[in-house]
Amino acid sequence: MTTLRKLIVEGALALVLFAAPVMAQDAPVTTNTPGVDVPAPVDVPPAPTVDPQVQRGEYLAQMGNCVSCHTVHGGEPFAGGLPFKTPYMFLGTMYSTNITPDEETGIGTWTEADFVKAMHTGEGPNGPLYPAFPYTSFTKVSEDDVKAIYAYLRTVKPVKAEPPSNSFIFAGPFRFGMKIWNALFFDEGRYVADASQSEEWNRGAYLVNGLGHCSACHTPRNALLAEKSAEHLWGAVVPDVVAEGEYRPWYAVNLTQTQNGGLGGWSAEDIRKYLKTGHNRWGGSFGPMNEVIANSLSHMTDEDAKAMAAYIKSLPAAPDTPAQQMTDEEREAAAALYKKHCEECHAASGRGGFMKAPPVAGSVIAQGRDPASLINVILYGAEPAKSLNPPGAWETMRAFRDRMTDEEIAAVANYVRSSWKNTGSKVTAQDVARHR
Ligand code: HEC
Numbered sequence: 001m002t003t004l005r006k007l008i009v010e011g012a013l014a015l016v017l018f019a020a021p022v023m024a025q026d027a028p029v030t031t032n033t034p035g036v037d038v039p040a041p042v043d044v045p046p047a048p049t050v051d052p053q054v055q056r057g058e059y060l061a062q063m064g065n066c067v068s069c070h071t072v073h074g075g076e077p078f079a080g081g082l083p084f085k086t087p088y089m090f091l092g093t094m095y096s097t098n099i100t101p102d103e104e105t106g107i108g109t110w111t112e113a114d115f116v117k118a119m120h121t122g123e124g125p126n127g128p129l130y131p132a133f134p135y136t137s138f139t140k141v142s143e144d145d146v147k148a149i150y151a152y153l154r155t156v157k158p159v160k161a162e163p164p165s166n167s168f169i170f171a172g173p174f175r176f177g178m179k180i181w182n183a184l185f186f187d188e189g190r191y192v193a194d195a196s197q198s199e200e201w202n203r204g205a206y207l208v209n210g211l212g213h214c215s216a217c218h219t220p221r222n223a224l225l226a227e228k229s230a231e232h233l234w235g236a237v238v239p240d241v242v243a244e245g246e247y248r249p250w251y252a253v254n255l256t257q258t259q260n261g262g263l264g265g266w267s268a269e270d271i272r273k274y275l276k277t278g279h280n281r282w283g284g285s286f287g288p289m290n291e292v293i294a295n296s297l298s299h300m301t302d303e304d305a306k307a308m309a310a311y312i313k314s315l316p317a318a319p320d321t322p323a324q325q326m327t328d329e330e331r332e333a334a335a336a337l338y339k340k341h342c343e344e345c346h347a348a349s350g351r352g353g354f355m356k357a358p359p360v361a362g363s364v365i366a367q368g369r370d371p372a373s374l375i376n377v378i379l380y381g382a383e384p385a386k387s388l389n390p391p392g393a394w395e396t397m398r399a400f401r402d403r404m405t406d407e408e409i410a411a412v413a414n415y416v417r418s419s420w421k422n423t424g425s426k427v428t429a430q431d432v433a434r435h436r
């Protein structure tokens with residue numbers, strides 16, 4: 001298998017690309033787009049019955065964040081139609097499907113067995129599904145939990161809505177190329193508890209790697225867009241839809257115990273609080289995490305949030321981000337920019353201020369292996385999801401796109417990436433220009 005994989009990666013890349021493209025991405029609209037509102041969470045009416053299986057299914061569907069991917073901005077919950085792209089933009093666009101119980105356009109005619117098969121193997125009644133649908137994570141979800149989600153989805157309002165037709169590659173018979181991709185990269189199978197770990201840890205691992213599908217964004221992918229299992233949750237670039245036909249890269253940070261650029265400085269309580277409320281002493285949510293928290297993680301029970309945190313705290317550290325050298329002149333000019341534009345909120349010490357701003361010293365966003373999220377924050381500001389307005393949260397951070405040039409933003413980013421023991425590779429004006 002390894003040799004075959006290597007051969008294909010090196011030799012027949014173009015060919016298999018046609019058969020195997022896909023990259024998951026969740027959020028229809030980022031928070032920080034000029035002229036676009038911070039997305040309100042999708043308003044899903046509560047499950048109409050008191051059937052305990054349906055109620056469990058509702059909770060599990062929230063953990064899987066089905067609604068974020070299967071609902072267009074302002075549309076009916078679960079009716080599908082959200083566009084998805086891979087980093088290979090020329091491959092075309094695919095759309096999420098209607099998973100309401102409508103018989104014609106939804107999954108109303110699906111049996112429970114059809115549904116379980118799709119969630120566990122990525123195989124629908126009409127052939128293989130693309131892994132933008134994160135079945136590579138959902139395969140770990142227990143059969144019982146999948147059946148509860150099915151029971152819940154049977155109770156949501158049926159909506160007659162046909163998603164737009166997939167374009168280019170995703171429209172054609174290339175779907176069947178997924179069989180090759182699955183053979184190479186997909187390990188089908190339920191989560192197996194690790195007997196050497198606590199029950200809490202196992203619950204956390206089950207949620208993070210199963211329904212939570214954190215790795216869909218936080219794990220880097222190979223050229224054929226399969227997650228690199230050796231770099232589990234090391235951080236990865238994800239494209240986010242900002243407007244019709246417009247995409248912006250974000251860096252979904254390293255979630256392992258790395259000191260510089262990972263969650264090494266966050267306690268388990270910091271992690272629990274961020275996931276559940278969108279806010280902790282290190283920062284608040286913005287960008288693609290807004291939807292993950294508003295539509296999914298904020299619904300978690302405290303026990304589940306603690307379990308996720310316990311598991312995440314145990315992830316072995318990925319390498320630190322590399323340090324950079326600035327010349328004295330560069331440093332002086334960059335320090336002046338920081339003083340002028342950032343210091344009022346983030347302080348000269350980089351520690352931020354009570355009710356003002358989170359620290360940039362030690363910030364995971366600031367020290368990302370890829371600077372994409374840091375650049376976005378400076379260009380477009382940062383704003384939490386509207387529904388998450390926890391007491392004690394900061395205000396929003398303004399956008400600097402009209403106040404600073406690309407060179408200035410690169411300089412201030414480098415200052416933040418090389419001060420107060422922070423590390424991070426050099427950001428160039430060209431990097432910034434790509435995000436405009
Ligand atoms: C990251 C985005 C994403 C998330 C999260 C997601 N889906 Fe999907 N889903 C998709 C996309 C995209 C497709 C279409 C795939 C294709 O056309 O091959 C899809 C397809 C499906 C299908 C196949 C439907 C059909 O008509 O063929 C089912 C069933 C499904 N999803 C159920 C779910 C459930 C249940 C959840 C939550 C537990 C969920 N999805 C979460 C993106 C997502």
Ligand code: HEC
Nearest residue numbers: 026212214217250251252253283286287288289364365373
């Ligand atoms: C749709 C893609 C996506 C998914 C799914 C996702 N994340 Fe994220 N995450 C991001 C991005 C992008 C960032 C960095 C920018 C931001 O905060 O939006 C991030 C940032 C974070 C941060 C750091 C925040 C900070 O301020 O330093 C944590 C912690 C985190 N994610 C945890 C998780 C966990 C746990 C899961 C799974 C339950 C998860 N994420 C699922 C995209 C995602």
Ligand code: HEC
Nearest residue numbers: 283284286341342345357363365382383384394395396397
């Ligand atoms: C008016 C106050 C204000 C100013 C000025 C400001 N920021 Fe911020 N900044 C914030 C707030 C508030 C947040 C948190 C937003 C959220 O939680 O959604 C933030 C978040 C950040 C983050 C993310 C931290 C993390 O780890 O989550 C970075 C990095 C950052 N700012 C850098 C800068 C830089 C660089 C400048 C100067 C160019 C700057 N900020 C100017 C208020 C400010």
